[in-house]
Amino acid sequence: MxxxxxxxxxxxxxxxxxxxxxxxxxxxxxxxxxxxxxxKNETPLGKKAKEYIDQGKLVPDEVTIGMVxxxxxxxxxxxxxxxDGFPRTVxxxxxxxxxxxxxxxxxxxxxxxxxxxxxxxxxxxxxRVCSECGASFHIEFSPPQETGVCDECDxxxxxxxxxxxxTIKERLVVYSKQTAPLIDYYQERDLIxxxxxxxxxxxxxxxxxxxLEAIK
Ligand code: AMP
Numbered sequence: 001m002x003x004x005x006x007x008x009x010x011x012x013x014x015x016x017x018x019x020x021x022x023x024x025x026x027x028x029x030x031x032x033x034x035x036x037x038x039x040k041n042e043t044p045l046g047k048k049a050k051e052y053i054d055q056g057k058l059v060p061d062e063v064t065i066g067m068v069x070x071x072x073x074x075x076x077x078x079x080x081x082x083x084d085g086f087p088r089t090v091x092x093x094x095x096x097x098x099x100x101x102x103x104x105x106x107x108x109x110x111x112x113x114x115x116x117x118x119x120x121x122x123x124x125x126x127x128r129v130c131s132e133c134g135a136s137f138h139i140e141f142s143p144p145q146e147t148g149v150c151d152e153c154d155x156x157x158x159x160x161x162x163x164x165x166x167t168i169k170e171r172l173v174v175y176s177k178q179t180a181p182l183i184d185y186y187q188e189r190d191l192i193x194x195x196x197x198x199x200x201x202x203x204x205x206x207x208x209x210x211x212l213e214a215i216k
Contacts (some may be wrong), residue, residue, distance in 0.1 A: 001026060001082040002105055007113030007181055008175045010123040011197045013202060015136055017084040026080035029071055031064060053162055054169030058088055058178060062093040065095045072099055088179045109215055111208060113197035117172055124168045128157040136204050
């Protein structure tokens with residue numbers, strides 16, 4: 001199954017992608033995670049990406065597209081994948097169309113996870129992420145059992161540098177200008193399935209699974 005998740009920052013794409021990867025045994029490919037790993041390891045890619053990520057801007061297409069092309073050509077993507085956070089521009093979507101054509105892969109569905117700007121601000125400003133396994137918590141809406149400690153793996157929780165009020169606002173502007181046009185792009189290709197992302201993660205997951213069952 002070849003899936004793509006679109007939605008504003010904080011829509012729950014990562015949370016749903018992790019569940020889907022487990023349920024369907026397919027890789028979860030998140031460009032944001034790849035960049036954060038590169039930043040942690042202080043690689044040249046990480047240094048370049050950090051300049052943009054810290055400002056809430058998109059990493060340039062010429063950096064991002066090549067990185068995704070390399071990832072999708074690996075063997076583990078042959079039976080399926082979940083793309084989370086890519087594409088984020090129409091140019092990236094065109095590049096993805098070409099990459100998938102070369103790999104003889106057709107996307108099955110594109111989930112548009114809908115969440116209001118106010119909900120995004122509420123979610124991201126209280127988000128805490130596990131530095132080990134990437135699990136997401138919220139200090140108010142879904143706090144960990146022990147403050148600062150991941151329920152899943154006991155890893156330490158941290159606040160992402162780009163989850164601060166100014167950068168969140170910029171990321172929302174970038175989303176509406178550069179990424180939201182992808183909804184029409186994939187609508188024209190009859191691939192969009194709209195999901196209400198304001199429901200709780202379990203309810204959202206049920207809706208996604210229902211849509212996947214329907215296209216099988
Ligand atoms: P995310 O974890 O998906 O919220 O991504 C965090 C940040 O990484 C974004 O705000 C961008 O700066 C950068 N990023 C992630 N994916 C992409 C992409 N497809 N194109 C450009 N920048 C990206």
